[in-house]
Amino acid sequence: MKKLLFALATTAAVIGFSAGAYAADKAKVCFVYVGSKTDGGWTQAHDIGRLELEKALGDKIETQFLESVPEGPDAERAIERLARSGCGLIYTTSFGFMDATVKVAAKFPDVKFEHATGYKTAPNLATYNSRFYEGRYIQGQIAAKISQKGVAGYIASFPIPEVVMGINAFVTGARSINPDFKIKVVWANTWFDPGKEADAAKALIDQGVDVLTQHTDTTAPMQVAAERGIKAFGQASDMIKAGPETQLTAIVDTWGAYYIKRTQLFLDGKWETSSSWDGLKDGILSMAPYTNMPDDVKAMAEETQKKIESGELKPFTGPLKKQDGSEWLAAGASSDDGTLLGMNFYVEGVDDKLPQ
């Protein structure tokens, strides 16, 4: 037994060594995923970005990934493993990886790190994010046109600024069309749990909402909406396959361009830390085709999208009131990024109490 194990170990060591030597020719770019790379949503969008990166720069780099990494101490170990296995540039693609990324980045000053949706940077740690709320504003407008009852359901994950911002953008968009529009919110307290997400969708539909949107990662809510015959919006990836007659549009995260841009800088030795927060105009997110809606609604949505892309329209522009009726933005004023990134209040029209 011992001899056998030893033989196994040495053979494998030789194989491992030769593989390592081969890999050294190309720069290694690595990804840490919070979910499964086939989740149909958030993580899949990042993986599509990774594949685009491979396609574009495949002759100079190779990519690696770790999927379904839990947030917390496990993430720290996973990131460290990648840093030790020779990755030169590591993308950590969930907010919850923030502190783990910060810790590992401090230990490996020669490795570059990029953390999605966080706010802590270092000389070798950049952050990147996407103005998802621009898409949510368009969704809100569509919802207000489509909904018969004037109430939409919103499946939210965690009450962090990112998610609160999305809810507020949706409501603001909807109320620009129908000033009495309301939304109901269910907090699923998870990014990835098809069962819980489906339950949340059912609960919302039972409460009488007739259009559904989600800030969680799987296609489960879309499937429930399809079963119950109401319309819904996809999240992070185009979810049209889960609801061919159901999806109105989806916010599609198109990280590929960013990954290619940053990785190229890395290869050229020009990579520097930054905090990037791009929007529709930069192509870091896009809208899935506007489907299952009348032509006039589609035309409105396309026009709004154009206005946001050109900078003519900023979703959070006054007059806007907070949920309690107090003034947030005066007429014509638009919100600064700092307020958005720390958002912990609802605007008027949200039928929910913000958990805090």
Add this chain to the structure above:
Amino acid sequence: MRIELERRAGVSKLFSILSPFIALGLTLIFGGIMFMMLGKDPIAALYSFFIEPLTEVWSLHELAIKAAPLILIAVGLSVCYRSNNWNIGAEGQFIMGAIAGSILPVVFYEWQSPLVLPLMMLLGMLGGALFAGIPAFLKAHLNTNEILTSLMLVYVAQLFLDWLVRGPWRNPGGMNFPETRTFDATAILPEMIASGRAHWGFGFAIIAAILVWFMMRYTLKGFEITVLGQSQRAGRFAGFSSRKMIWFSMLLSGALAGLAGIAEVSGAIQQLRPVISPGYGFTAIIVAFLGRLNPLGIVVAGLVLALTYLGGEAVQVSLQISDKPIRVFQGLLLFFVLSCDTLIHYKIRMMWYDLSETAGKGTR
């Protein structure tokens, strides 16, 4: 036909020792076949899984970090299970211990002194023990089922933590994100040796395992636990109180789970977050049984289980495969270990019936 498990008259000492190795061999064979069917080199896969994590100092430290809470909790659970008290809620006691211990660095963060750490650990044990005291009280005095009560209290603890970090304990400088302030250096459990980040949680686990092993083997209390676990009636004749045993075993396992919680938070996470455990309290149940409810066996089982997590990641990185086949592989390992253990104590008997005969007798 019916299949029955029949207890063997005598248990072979030899096979009892060999069983984990047979299981490992079977896992290697079937796992190897699986990796081969995926088109991957099975030897490289098995090497990455079982050996690579043991070849580097940093990953040995990671192994200790991952194993520490599992061992600490499982040692406590073994006392419960030996005495026939089924505490399933260690996850909740882990969380409550972490919360109680964090009172000092989160609420009284200005108080920095060498006393902070020992007090945190004591508060952690107290928090876990008090929380385990609820199902203990309910069982000892109202005769409720502790499996249900302890399990349900896990959700209470999880939601209480969730509320704390979003509400009263939220970091005022944290941009509204749901987490507490990070602990001051005086509240962080130090590393055991300078070569890596393994903290004293692992030391606590080993000490606890040795102490409980000693208690079970050499003290009257250990005898009492075993007797009451095997037969309450016999225990009563010997003058042992099963009610007191409920309290003892539940409080002890709660305290150890609480210590695991505060050690994990103070040593590895260094702040409270909505989720601080990837299910250590439940995985520890597996560890307790893998270690055959023997504290020293539990140390080995905890390390093996931790190795499967680290090895799983190593295989993902070195072979570029998804984590799904790796979970299947982890499942294979547990399946073979538990079934080998079962077959040592039991044999399978097929019972064949003559169908016409049973039909003639009618249903029974």
